[in-house]
Amino acid sequence: xxGLKTGTVVVGTGPGGSTVAxxxxxxxEDVIILEKGRDHQFPIGSIMxxxxxxxxxxxKDGILVxxxxxTGGSTMLYSGNAYDPPAFLKDEIGLDLSKEVEETxxxxxxxxxxxxxxxxxxxxxxxxxxxxxxxxxxxxxxxxIDPDKCDPTCDRCLFGCKRGAKWTAREFMxxxxxxxxxxxxxxxxxxxxxxxxxxxxxxVSTPEGAKKIMADRVILSAGGIGTPMILQKxxxxxxxxxxxxxxxxxxxxxxxxxxxxxxxxxxxxxxxxNVGEFVLGNVGAVNAFIAQVAVKNxxxxxxxxxxxxxTGMFVKLCDxxxxxxDASGKMHKAFTETDExxxxxxxxxxKQIMIKAGVxxxxxxxxxxxxxxxxxxxxxxxxxxxxxxxxxxxxxxxDNSIMPHSGGIPPVLTLISLAKYAARNIF
Ligand SMILES: Cc1cc2nc3c(=O)[nH]c(=O)nc-3n(C[C@H](O)[C@H](O)[C@H](O)COP(=O)(O)OP(=O)(O)OC[C@H]3O[C@@H](n4cnc5c(N)ncnc54)[C@H](O)[C@@H]3O)c2cc1C
Numbered sequence: 001x002x003g004l005k006t007g008t009v010v011v012g013t014g015p016g017g018s019t020v021a022x023x024x025x026x027x028x029e030d031v032i033i034l035e036k037g038r039d040h041q042f043p044i045g046s047i048m049x050x051x052x053x054x055x056x057x058x059x060k061d062g063i064l065v066x067x068x069x070x071t072g073g074s075t076m077l078y079s080g081n082a083y084d085p086p087a088f089l090k091d092e093i094g095l096d097l098s099k100e101v102e103e104t105x106x107x108x109x110x111x112x113x114x115x116x117x118x119x120x121x122x123x124x125x126x127x128x129x130x131x132x133x134x135x136x137x138x139x140x141x142x143x144x145i146d147p148d149k150c151d152p153t154c155d156r157c158l159f160g161c162k163r164g165a166k167w168t169a170r171e172f173m174x175x176x177x178x179x180x181x182x183x184x185x186x187x188x189x190x191x192x193x194x195x196x197x198x199x200x201x202x203x204v205s206t207p208e209g210a211k212k213i214m215a216d217r218v219i220l221s222a223g224g225i226g227t228p229m230i231l232q233k234x235x236x237x238x239x240x241x242x243x244x245x246x247x248x249x250x251x252x253x254x255x256x257x258x259x260x261x262x263x264x265x266x267x268x269x270x271x272x273x274n275v276g277e278f279v280l281g282n283v284g285a286v287n288a289f290i291a292q293v294a295v296k297n298x299x300x301x302x303x304x305x306x307x308x309x310x311t312g313m314f315v316k317l318c319d320x321x322x323x324x325x326d327a328s329g330k331m332h333k334a335f336t337e338t339d340e341x342x343x344x345x346x347x348x349x350x351k352q353i354m355i356k357a358g359v360x361x362x363x364x365x366x367x368x369x370x371x372x373x374x375x376x377x378x379x380x381x382x383x384x385x386x387x388x389x390x391x392x393x394x395x396x397x398x399d400n401s402i403m404p405h406s407g408g409i410p411p412v413l414t415l416i417s418l419a420k421y422a423a424r425n426i427f
Contacts, residue, residue, distance in 0.1 A: 018176060040070045053076055191203050373400065
């Protein structure tokens with residue numbers, strides 16, 4: 001690989017990187033894709049995914065954030081819920097992605113989960129009815145999931161989908177490779193090589209040792225944690241601050257009278273009426289239990305014996321961009337006063353719904369501070385311009401780092417659309 005040179009190096013294969021690479025390779029450009037993770041096959045769909053594909057960081061203040069280090073990035077482990085971009089992208093930045101959003105919805109057949117899919121979800125339906133009686137609407141979710149390939153009793157989207165029912169960025173990565181891009185896995189980009197104020201390649205760490213890959217243009221899509229690490233090591237020292245991650249409180253409780261949400265799919269329903277503060281929705285029993293383990297609610301372990309009666313809900317916070325990722329990847333993040341107030345309000349509503357549905361009040365445990373949407377760390381208007389370029393010429397960012405603040409909603413549809421827009425109008 002010594003002496004490699006290309007037109008564009010794309011770093012990372014999540015929705016940002018894979019979509020850009022697919023667009024550029026599709027129009028015949030010379031593209032190398034560098035991915036830190038492996039192209040995992042085995043643990044997909046099994047609990048081993050947590051040990052191999054997940055990278056989990058914890059702040060000293062008790063917030064944890066999860067991301068995928070594998071081909072396809074965090075989409076290998078996401079729930080597959082699809083949300084339109086937050087309004088501020090158009091209103092505050094003038095970034096109108098509506099054309100690309102509509103195109104993507106058609107291309108990937110994104111639509112709400114059909115009724116036949118959840119008609120036997122005893123515990124989840126109790127939550128939906130209880131919410132309704134309290135004046136909160138839990139609505140069926142739009143998903144990146146093909147219901148015909150999906151098993152409604154599986155609830156393992158977060159372990160990777162072994163049925164191919166869930167769209168992941170691997171599909172676009174494969175399209176890019178089929179169109180002529182070259183993919184190198186287990187290639188971790190350490191820094192961008194700069195000469196005369198312009199990017200001229202990257203320094204990469206590989207199992208065979210350090211290498212240099214020269215390029216006319218470098219696009220960083222290593223995610224809200226990976227991208228600011230590379231930028232800071234490359235001299236862009238204001239990257240890494242303003243970190244947000246949409247931390248969740250995941251609640252688990254025992255349904256007093258009947259079945260809980262065991263074998264029912266997580267995040268099929270959500271109440272989006274408080275977007276900008278929080279979103280709340282249903283959680284399958286296994287995921288509700290795993291969340292308690294993740295935040296070390298150890299006494300909760302005995303509840304595993306009551307798995308069939310466990311019922312879960314989540315409250316996903318729109319947190320303030322108050323954290324920081326440093327060049328070594330260390331995360332500094334605490335809840336602000338506003339975050340605490342918003343979270344308390346959401347948790348209170350979710351508890352009322354659970355209790356109304358028949359969950360024993362004393363059994364409810366709350367796993368607080370589980371994030372999965374890292375971003376804000378190379379924001380438009382602060383670290384990069386509206387053209388996604390850094391102060392280093394020919395060095396661009398295209399992933400969730402570019403968001404100036406959180407929209408409080410899952411970002412994958414936005415990121416695919418952003419990458420299409422950027423590839424067609426900027427790159
Ligand atoms: C459990 C969970 C559930 C989620 N559910 C949803 C959902 O339902 N809907 C939704 O829209 N979003 C969801 N998300 C969030 C979503 O998956 C991420 O926000 C999104 O994938 C971010 O895209 P990205 O391109 O910014 O980064 P990523 O998808 O994280 O991709 C970054 C890529 O860069 C690679 N990389 C990192 N550092 C380097 C380096 N130094 N060199 C080379 N490669 C590097 C990584 O391995 C990875 O492949 C969820 C996330 C998690 C963890």
